[in-house]
Amino acid sequence: MRVFVTGASGWIGSAVLPELIGAGHRVTGLARSDASAATVAAAGAEVLRGDLDDLDALRAGAAGADAVIHLAFVHDFTDFDASIRTDARAAEALGGALEGSGKPLVVAHGTPAAPGRVATEHDRSVPGGLGAGRDHNARAVLAMAERGLRPSVVRLPRTVHGEGDHGFIAGLIATARAKGVSGYVGDGSQRWPAVHVRDAARLFRLAAEQAPTGSVLHAVGDEGVPIRAVAEVISRHLGLPTASAPAEDFGFLGAILAVDQPASSTLTRDLLDWHPTHPGLLEDLDAGHYFR
Template identity: 35%
Template sequence: MRIFITGASGYVGGVVTEHLLRAGHEVVALARSDRARERVEALGAKAAPGGLRDLDVLRAGAAGADAVVHTAVDYFDAGMGDIEHDALRSMLDALTEGAAFLYTSTGLVYPDTRGATVDEEHPVDPRSPQPFKILGERQVLDAGHVAGTVIRAGLVYGRAGSGLLEGLLTTARQQGTVAYIGDGTNEWSSVHVDDLAALYAAVLAHRSPGTVVNAAGPERTPMRRIVEAVATTAGARAVSVTPEQAAEMMGPAAAVLTRSSPLDSAKARRLFGWNPTSPSLLDELTSGSYAQATALRQGDPIGDSSPGDGRG
């Protein structure tokens, strides 16, 4: 297939692009800068210069594609909701009847269930930390002429990437301590970036129009154990802070870090034969790519064989 992808120079999108190319697809990738163009071309994709605000570029990319994969996002841009709405409309309108559209969402669209597992039938939360993702999901699923699929991912990790984990590691290295909130027993679901990318490829191979699927491995990991693993890797100390201290230190992110809505991914396994097989989050942190990247940063020879992190 000819696939148009957004976000291919980024963490998730770059690994998805690798998997799509490996499956024999022709991939055209949106690239908003010279650096992004170099990144996607190094992967083996053809670059389409432009960003999510370049609607003519998006229309042209989608018009020539059998499928669109949308992974681009900027959570720090306050206008991202409006930007994405217009971008999605441009791509969806340009796609021909029956073409596929894969939309990248997040488990954060669910409410905090205090540890109760959620499947795709669970109602989303309009007060989600990322409300525009709920709107984007609906926009794709309501486009009746395309085979739209929404993938709600858990905490993505692996290849020494992930904004949250990188942020925790940076804090640990710089401050010598890294914090969890309260007793840190709130559990998170997670998915290795290569397993997630394999799901995208599987969805394109076995289309199921109008489908929402959760994407997470089988482990449920308490936040305290994640932070302790980060501390071990960074040579720092894990400490507990109160919710009030966390709010002062982290702002709105503190509320996100106390959530617990583990994901049931049985539907992805059933529909698409998806089978996550990569190392666990804790293994990756303590002895895998994150440990190797930390060793490389510190000049330890173990880092010489560290794989690339897949970020743009």
């Protein structure tokens, strides 16, 4: 297949490109800058210049593809509503270009929190929460099945880890270094789902190749790692004490750290025979690359 990928030079896109190419697919990656274009080309993919506001470029990329994987998102937490609107317009442009073709459109989303239990692929984000806007957009994409394409959603956990990750875990390490203590919110029993970036990349490929219309998939390797366990590994590597800390010590991340939000991928594993094979979060942390 020829696959068009948005967010191709990002953290997850940089793993998805070689996964697709290694499986024999031809890939075109959207790139908004010279640096992004160089990264996409170095991975062996063709480059289409543009960004999420360039709807004509999105339509052109999708129209020339056999499948689309939409990973790009503007992570601007100062105006998250604007990011949601940008994402909605981009998804509509991609879906419109595929209308009536029966081709797959795979979009990224986040796993939901289900208070008091493990979230499954059947759950939705809590109304009014930070993930509600993206959940609305994902549901709009799934509804595009009525327009003659094959949509699916891959939900990513809070932590997609691996060498080169600059996300939440790197932020926790930076905060520990700045504060002189490896902290956690409350008693630290809150659980975070996680997945290795290469396992996530494989699920995106499988979704494009074979996910049934309307599938909601969970790219979850670790169902729920206690935040205190993460803090203890960080403290061991940095030689710092571990202690509970106020949520505000972690900036915007504090509110997320305070929520118990484990998620299952049992249904996804059964549906697509997807089984994570790379290290889990704690093992990956202990490998040491986060601290170099």
